[in-house]
Amino acid sequence: MTFSMRRSIAILQKDYKDLSKNLFVSSSALMPLILAAIYGRLGVETINEHYMVFNMVLCLVAAYVQCSLIAEEKEKNTLRGLMLSPATTFEIIIGKSLLSFIGTILIVVVAALLTGYAPENLAVVSIAIVLSTFFYIGLGTLLGLITKTIMEASIIILPFMCIFSFGDFLLPLSDTYPIIGVLEYFPNSQLIQLANEVQTGAGMIDVINNIIVIFIWIVAIFSLVTVLYRKRMID
Secondary structure, X not given: OOOOHHHHHHHHHHHHHHHHHOHHHHHHHOHHHHHXXXXXXXXXXXXXXXXXXXXXXXXXXXXXXXXXHHHHHHHOOOHHHHHOOOOXXXXXXXXXXXXXXXXXXXXXXXXXXXXXXXXXXXXXXXXXXXXXXXXXXXXXXXXXXXXXXXXXXXXXXXXXXXXXXHHHHHHHHHHOOHHHHHHHHOHHHHHXXXXXXXXXXXXXXXHHHXXXXXXXXXXXXXXXXXXXXXXXXXX
């Protein structure tokens, strides 16, 4: 069966209407902009501070909004109908992800303007942020398939938001607690490492290892999404 962008766009339009009616989810997605505006007024001194805001955008928009959209389909008992529709699995995943992807990129751009972030190599940073967005959308899709209601989605996202938004600040404790060192390989930390390298003049070749690690996370999360999605189809 060939891919139909029209079906994916139809799902995007439906999601936009649903999200516009849910003020709690839509307003939560805008919270990082408030933080970005405050940081912009106070002055951001380090790359880590910029990326705390950006990682929060990834968690609250790419992951949480995506999770809520999937959970809402389950809450309304419309996800099964979507799965049984003429749309293919790929079309459904693309359609359900478009709103989260577009929203994430737009809010990251606005947040960067508010904090005054100016990367030395915009192309490399852009690629890394887009790849990171894919991972967080995959995470949100996975959590959405696990949860049954928007309320559950709001709760299940909290530990992931803490880890992926603020986990990097725990890394200095890794000498005392070696297990914390694992956080260094998480996608949020890899993104921050890449951004710091780029700010010192590094190019794509210099940060390729960070890109590869983020890509591995993408493959892993979407593998889990595929398995769980197929399981939900036969449940």
